[in-house]
Amino acid sequence: MADASLLRDSRLDALGRLAAPLGRFAALLTIALALFAAVLVLFGRNPLRAYADIFSSTLGSAYGVSETLVKMTPLILTALAAAVPSRIWLINVGGEGQLFVGALCATWAAIHLDGLPSFLLLTIMAALGFLGGGLWAAIAGGLRAGGWVSETISTLLMNYVAILLVNFLVFGPWKDPDGVNYPQTVEFAAGAILPMLGGTRVHLGLVFALVATIVCAFLLARTRWGLEVRAIGGNAEAARRNGIPIERYVLVTMLIGGGLAGLAGMAEVSAIQGRLRPSLSPGYGYSGFLISWMAGGHPAGIVAAAFVLAVITAGGDILQMTQALPGSVVNILMAVVLFVVLARQAGRP
Amino acid sequence: MNTPPPLLTLRGITKSFPGVLANDRVDLDVHRGEVHAIVGENGAGKSTLMKILYGFHRPDAGEIELDGRPIRLDTPHAARRCGIGMVFQELVQVPALTVVENIALFLPDLPVVVDGAAIATRIRETAERYGLAVPPAAPLWQLSVGEQQRVEIVKLLLADARILILDEPTRSLAPHEVDGLFRIFANLRRDGYAIVFIAHKLREVLACADRVTVLRRGVVAGSLRRDEATAAMLVSLMFGALVAEPVPRATTTARPGTAPILQLERVSVPPLGHGPGLAEIDLAIRPHEILGVAGVAGNGQRELGDVILGLEPCRRGTKFLGGEDATRWPVAKMRAHGVVFIPEDARRLAAVGGLTVLENLALGDTRRYARAGGFAIDWDAARADLDRALERLGVSIASPDRPIDALSGGNVQRVILARELARDPRLIVAFYPMRGLDVRSAMAARALLLRARDAGAGVLLISEDLDELFALSDRLIVLFRGRIVGSGVPAPPGGRPGELALDEVGYLMTGAERRARG
Secondary structure (H helix, E strand, C coil), X not given: CCCHHHHCCCCCCHHHXXXXXXXXXHHHHHHHHHHHHHHHHHCCCCHHHHXXXXXXXXXXXXXHHHHHHHHHHHHHHHHHXXXXXXXXXXXXXXXXXXXXXXXXXXXXXXXXXXXXXXXXXXXXXXXXXXXXXXXXXXXXXXXXXXXXXXXXXXXXXXXXXXXXHHHHHHHCCCCCCCCCCCCCCCCCCHHHCCCECXXXXXXHHHHHHHHHHHHHHHHHHHCHHHHHHHHHHHCHHHHHHXXXXXXXXXXXXXXXXXXXXXXXXHHHXXXXXXXXXXXXXXXXXXXXXXXXXXXXXXXXXXXXXXXXXXXXXXXXXXXXXHCCCCCCHHHHHHHHHHHHHHHHHHHCC | CCCCCCCEEEEEEEEEECCEEEEEEEEEEECCCCEEEEEECCCCCHHHHHHHHCCCCCCCEEEEEECCEEECCCCHHHHHHCCEEEECCCCCCCCCCEHHHHXXXXXXXXXXXXXXXXXXXXXXXXXXXXCCCCCCCCEHHHCCHHHHHHHHHHHHXXXXXXXXXXXXXXXXXXXXXXXXXXXXXXXXXXXXXXXXEECCCHHHHHHHCCEEEEEECCEEEEEEEXXXXXXXXXXXXXXXXXXXXXXXXXXXXXXXXCCCXXXXXEXXXXXXXXXXXXXXXXXXXXXXXXXXXXXXXXXXXXXXXXXXXXXXXXCEEEEEECCEECCCCCHHHHHHCCEEEECCCHHHHCCCCCCEHXXXXXXXXXXXXXXXXXXEECHHHHHHHHHXXXXXXXXXXXXXXXXXXXXXXXXXXXXXXXXXXXXXXXEEEEECCCCCCCHHHHHHHHHHHHHHHHCCCEEEEECCCHHHHHHHCCEEEEEECCEEEEEEEEECCCCCCCEEEHHHHHHHXXXXXXXXXX
C-alpha cells in the first residue's frame, strides 16, 4: 500500500498521504449508499437487509471473496487506463473499447498460434493484448497531440467501433463452426488459458493488475519520466518552456493506459470466457473510469475503489435473487456513486 | 501637529501559514488623502497584509477598525462594502467584454437592464476628474496594461471605494505610464481617497508616497513620513544592517568580429492572438555581450523570446545557434545546447506549483539528474546544485522539500533564476528578470547576469526598465510593433552616431517619429 501511494508525492508522511484520500473515499461511499437506500425504500424494500445480503454474499464466504477478486481484476486495469492519462489532464473514456481490442488481438494469437507452448503463447497474447489496446488508444492520443480532436470524444466514439469490430469477427470470419450459430469463436486450447490461483476462478490477471498498479506508481513517483509527467500535469506551459515534449507524453500515456485496458481484455477472454464473445465485458471500461475518478487517480485508492465496485457488481446478482429486484437495479447504485463523485469534482476549488 | 484620526487602523495583525509567520503583530494606520507605500523584501509579508485588508485571508489575530469602528473583513465582499477595493497584480477582467461591460459587472447598484450609455457617462465623468483616460467602448483585450489598470481604478471608484489597495501597480508599466499613475494618485489624494500600494522601486516610492511602511520578515520595521525618509534609510530598514553594494557597471567585453552565439536573419512571425508578431528581425548576440531589448510590453518581445527558445516557429527567416542552423529545433534541443530562459512570471511560465522546490530544480534539466537510464533520480546531486545555485544568488530557501507554491512570488522567481543560471548557459533569454524582485535580490541577479556574460555567455535582456537596460546592456535594440526601430550602444544624451541615448529610446519605444537629433 505504501509503495502504491507514492504516486501523489513521495516526500510527505506516509500515513497522512493515505488518510486524506481514504477518508474522502469513505465519505463519498457513505453518501452514495445512503442515496441508494432511499431508492430501495421507494421500492418497498428494506435497505439494511439488502446491504446485508450484498455483503454476506460477497465477503461472507471464501467463494464470495474469490468472485469479488475476479471482478476486481479488470476493474483495476481499466481504472489505470483512465488514471495514467489523467495525470496530464487527458480524459480517456475509451477503456471499454481498448479492452475489446486487447481481447481481440489476444484471441487472434490464441486461435492462430495454439501449437505454441503455453508460457510462450500466453506471453504473446498478453503482449498483443497490451499493444492492441495501447495502439487503439494511441490513435486518440495522436489526434489530440496534433491538436485535431479532443481525446474525450475520440476515445468515446472508438468504443463503438471496437465493439462492432469484435461483433463483425465473431458473427463472421471467426465464428465457431460448431457453435450452433452462437456469435463466438472456438474455445481456446488449454495452453491459451491463464493459470488460476488456488483452485478458484481468481487468475493470474489479478497479479498483472496489482503489479501494473505498483509499476505505474513507481514510474510516476520515482523516475525522470514520472517527474516530467507530473510537471505537465502541474503546469503545462512551464513544462513546455522547460523543453518537455508534451505531445510525446500525450501519446505515451494514452498508449500505456490503453495497453492496460487491453491487458484486462486479454485476461478476461483467456481466463474467464475461454473464447471471444460480444458479451465479454459488462462495461468494465466505464466502471474503470468511474473508479479512477473516485480515487482521484491515486493507486491505493484505485485498488480500494475497484474492490468496492466489485462488491457492488457481484452483489447485484444477489439482490436479484433475494430481494426480487431487477438485476439492473445495481446500475442505479453505480449511477448514484458516479453522481456523488462528479459532484465532488465540480465542487473542488 | 494635530492629525485627524486615521480612516483605517490595523492593530496586532498576525497571520501564519504552515511553516511561515507571514505577518507578526502588524500595526498600520491609513489616513484620508494619504498615499501609503508598503515596501519590503520578497516574502516580507506585504501581499499577505494586503490580502487580509481585502478579505482574502482571515488574520489569526488582530483588529481592524474603520473610522474608529471595529470591522470584520472575512470576504472580499465584506471589504468592498466597507469601501475597500483592490487592484491586483494580475488584472482580473473579462478580455472579450468592453470597458463599460467590465465595469458594470462590478457595480453594486447594477439594475437588471444595463444602461450602457449611462454607465459610460459615469465612467467618463470619473475618468476626467482624475485623469484616468479610458476608452469606454473598447474591448478589454485591446487595452494596454496601463489602460487596463486605469479601468480597474475607475471600477473601484464607481463602486464607491474609499481605500484603494494596489499590489505592485508599477510592475508592468512603461516609465511614462508610471508618471501618469502617480499623477492619478495625486488627484485622488486631493479628494480624500486613501491609497495603499506595494512597491519595489524606492525611487518610485519616494516620488509619490506620503508615508512609507517597511515590512521585514512579517514585522513592521518602521513607518516613515515622506519628509523623514531617504532611500538609504529605507534600504537599511528593509535589510537590517546590510550595506547596499553599488550596482555593478557594465563594461563591454565583447570583441567585435567574434562569431555570434545567436543570429536571426530576416525572421518573421505572423501576428498571433493579440500580439503584433515579428517583421524582418535581424539580430546577433555575441559571446560576452548583453543585448538589451527596449520596448513597451506587447510590441513583439514575447514573440522574439519564443522564437529564440524554439517555442514558436519562424514563418520566414533563419535562426543560427553557434553557427548551426537551428531554425527548426525544438525547445528541448535549444536548452540542451545551452539556451536558458528566465521568464517574467516564474510561477506561470517556469515553475510547477504542485512540485517541491527540489523537483522544480530537477525539471530544469531532468536528464542531468537521471540515473539508471531514467528509472531513478539523483536527488542528492540536485540538492547540492540547488544549494550552490542559491548560494550564488545569496539567498536561502527554508525547505527545498516544500511545494514551490508555498513560496512567495519573489522567492519563486529567485529559485528559477538560480536554476537557470546554474546551468552554465551559452545564451540567456531573460524576460523582465528583475520584475518582482526586491532591491537586494535584483542586485544579486544583475551581478549574476554580468558574471555569466563575463564567463562568455550571450544575454538577451528584455526589459521595460530603461535604467536597468542602460546599466546592463552592451548594445540596445528598440522594438516597436514587431520591428526593430533603433539599435546602438547605450550612451548619455547627445552621443555619437551608433549610440542611443535614454530620451531617444523613450521616443522610439512609443513610436514617435521624432528623433532626438537630426
